[in-house]
Amino acid sequence: MDTVLILDFGSQYTKLIAKAVREQGVYAEIVPPEISPEEIQRRAPKGLILSGGPASVYAPDAPHIDKRIYELKIPILGICYGMQLMAHDLGGQVLRGERREYGPSTLQIIQRDTLLEGLSEHEEVWMSHGDEIRALPTDFVCLAKTANIAHAAMKSRDGLLYGIQFHPEVAHTPKGTAILKNFLFKVCRIHERWHPADHVQEIIERLKEELAGARHVLIGVSGGVDSSTAAVLVHRAIGDRLIPVFIDTGLLRLGEAERTTTVFERLGLHLRVVDARARFFSQLRGVTDPEEKRQRIGAEFIRVFEEEAQRLAREVGGIDVLVQGTIYSDVIESAGARGADKIKSHHNVGGLPERLRFKIVEPLRNFFKDEVRQIGLRLGIPEEIVCEQPFPGPGLAVRIVGEVTPERVNVLQRVDAIVREEIYRAGLARAIWQYFAVLLPVRSVAVLGDGRAYGHVVAVRAVDSRDGMTADWFPIPYDILERISSRITNEIEGVTRVVYDITSKPPATIEWE
Numbered sequence: 290m291d292t293v294l295i296l297d298f299g300s301q302y303t304k305l306i307a308k309a310v311r312e313q314g315v316y317a318e319i320v321p322p323e324i325s326p327e328e329i330q331r332r333a334p335k336g337l338i339l340s341g342g343p344a345s346v347y348a349p350d351a352p353h354i355d356k357r358i359y360e361l362k363i364p365i366l367g368i369c370y371g372m373q374l375m376a377h378d379l380g381g382q383v384l385r386g387e388r389r390e391y392g393p394s395t396l397q398i399i400q401r402d403t404l405l406e407g408l409s410e411h412e413e414v415w416m417s418h419g420d421e422i423r424a425l426p427t428d429f430v431c432l433a434k435t436a437n438i439a440h441a442a443m444k445s446r447d448g449l450l451y452g453i454q455f456h457p458e459v460a461h462t463p464k465g466t467a468i469l470k471n472f473l474f475k476v477c478r479i480h481e482r483w484h485p486a487d488h489v490q491e492i493i494e495r496l497k498e499e500l501a502g503a504r505h506v507l508i509g510v511s512g513g514v515d516s517s518t519a520a521v522l523v524h525r526a527i528g529d530r531l532i533p534v535f536i537d538t539g540l541l542r543l544g545e546a547e548r549t550t551t552v553f554e555r556l557g558l559h560l561r562v563v564d565a566r567a568r569f570f571s572q573l574r575g576v577t578d579p580e581e582k583r584q585r586i587g588a589e590f591i592r593v594f595e596e597e598a599q600r601l602a603r604e605v606g607g608i609d610v611l612v613q614g615t616i617y618s619d620v621i622e623s624a625g626a627r628g629a630d631k632i633k634s635h636h637n638v639g640g641l642p643e644r645l646r647f648k649i650v651e652p653l654r655n656f657f658k659d660e661v662r663q664i665g666l667r668l669g670i671p672e673e674i675v676c677e678q679p680f681p682g683p684g685l686a687v688r689i690v691g692e693v694t695p696e697r698v699n700v701l702q703r704v705d706a707i708v709r710e711e712i713y714r715a716g717l718a719r720a721i722w723q724y725f726a727v728l729l730p731v732r733s734v735a736v737l738g739d740g741r742a743y744g745h746v747v748a749v750r751a752v753d754s755r756d757g758m759t760a761d762w763f764p765i766p767y768d769i770l771e772r773i774s775s776r777i778t779n780e781i782e783g784v785t786r787v788v789y790d791i792t793s794k795p796p797a798t799i800e801w802e
């Protein structure tokens with residue numbers, strides 16, 4: 290398979306490079322900068338990308354690469370730090386920047402070239418750097434400049450090595466995708482296309498081999514896309530030797546346990562539902578601190594899962610493997626730039642593996658969220674799961690400000706169901722990244738018949754986001770807000786006021802707690 294390797298120097302944008310390349314149908318993988326030339330040759334990539342990074346090439350602990358990599362005759366694109374390192378390693382001169390340049394800048398092309406094909410003479414680009422290149426290495430030519438820097442893009446005369454000072458992988462560089470495509474298809478001459486869903490059979494075959502010796506295999510299913518897709522893949526490989534467990538914490542959305550069970554039955558998987566509602570409510574009694582809520586829920590989840598695993602192991606006569614729905618973003622976020630291969634445990638079952646001594650299998654660890662969705666759809670998992678909005682691990686507990694009680698969860702579940710129903714009916718479910726209701730710990734006065742009453746206040750929250758890191762509040766049309774509000778106050782006894790959250794992230798977070 291035609292592959293591009295991305296050597297990661299620690300930029301916050303490295304993940305975006307990998308995503309952007311894969312979105313072009315080219316398989317890309319992030320690797321640590323310590324990778325050896327021999328290993329690169331063994332993997333025979335069609336191209337290499339040197340990512341950006343926060344360091345200065347002169348810093349004592351700055352990441353470097355083996356210089357023999359430049360001689361492999363594989364096309365290389367250096368981005369930001371990657372470009373500076375290339376210039377520095379090959380005899381150019383990198384100047385310590387007097388000031389950081391961060392933000393939009395105008396690229397001015399001074400020499401036409403394959404990499405910049407399709408760009409106008411002036412293009413907007415996104416910069417984020419401290420150092421800059423004063424002198425190019427010999428045998429390099431300058432392709433573009435900006436008002437601030439003389440060398441904003443460079444190329445080796447043999448056409449194999451490229452450097453750009455700006456970031457093509459961010460949305461603020463409008464022609465960034467065109468530049469990446471030029472690199473992939475014209476410089477690296479990649480023609481084999483990669484589509485995650487085409488690899489379903491291959492993943493299943495690999496799982497069959499990997500799990501051949503396992504007596505039984507356990508997976509914790511949350512009803513979300515990652516764990517559901519992982520469960521169906523493994524089920525296709527080993528059938529009912531897979532035991533999917535679903536823990537009902539009592540903090541789920543209305544009807545969620547039933548809905549998930551039904552969907553899985555249709556896919557041929559029999560979910561073991563563990564009713565742990567009472568245990569979670571008992572843990573949460575009297576707790577109002579958000580962090581303590583999260584910790585208690587996390588710890589109880591592990592206890593319940595562990596007990597259930599032990600019980601099941603006795604019942605079926607041995608469980609050897611735990612499957613986790615870890616995806617690529619989890620892997621690279623926790624691995625870090627220096628390549629330590631530490632894996633973040635799935636937030637819902639963190640801490641489990643060590644104590645239970647299961648072998649861990651993660652069939653989705655090479656895939657981004659969108660790719661998992663494509664695989665899920667190919668497996669026949671319904672859109673209601675595959676395209677569902679994100680839902681936090683601690684469930685509705687982070688949407689109830691103050692103490693979490695069964696009564697308050699019940700109110701919120703029904704309010705939330707109305708919000709979701711109306712958004713769906715309005716055809717906005719796909720347009721809004723996340724939408725839900727929050728129960729507030731205040732009472733507000735209301736006129737009910739001839740008397741006064743004090744009822745619950747709920748907030749409606751809707752946000753637009755790409756990855757949850759930042760978010761804009763979403764302007765739900767007034768008529769739909771009105772319908773949501775009147776339905777809530779009419780249908781849910783005890784709720785007398787509905788407010789609309791119009792804060793973006795930052796400064797607010799998406800969830801209230």
Ligand code: XMP
Nearest residue numbers: 636679680681682683757794798799800801
């Ligand atoms: P915040 O509230 O931090 O949320 O802006 C960003 C995204 O993460 C989700 N979220 C969580 N997901 N466990 C999760 O699995 C959690 O504890 C948690 N807290 C927030 C949130 O729904 C949003 O999509």
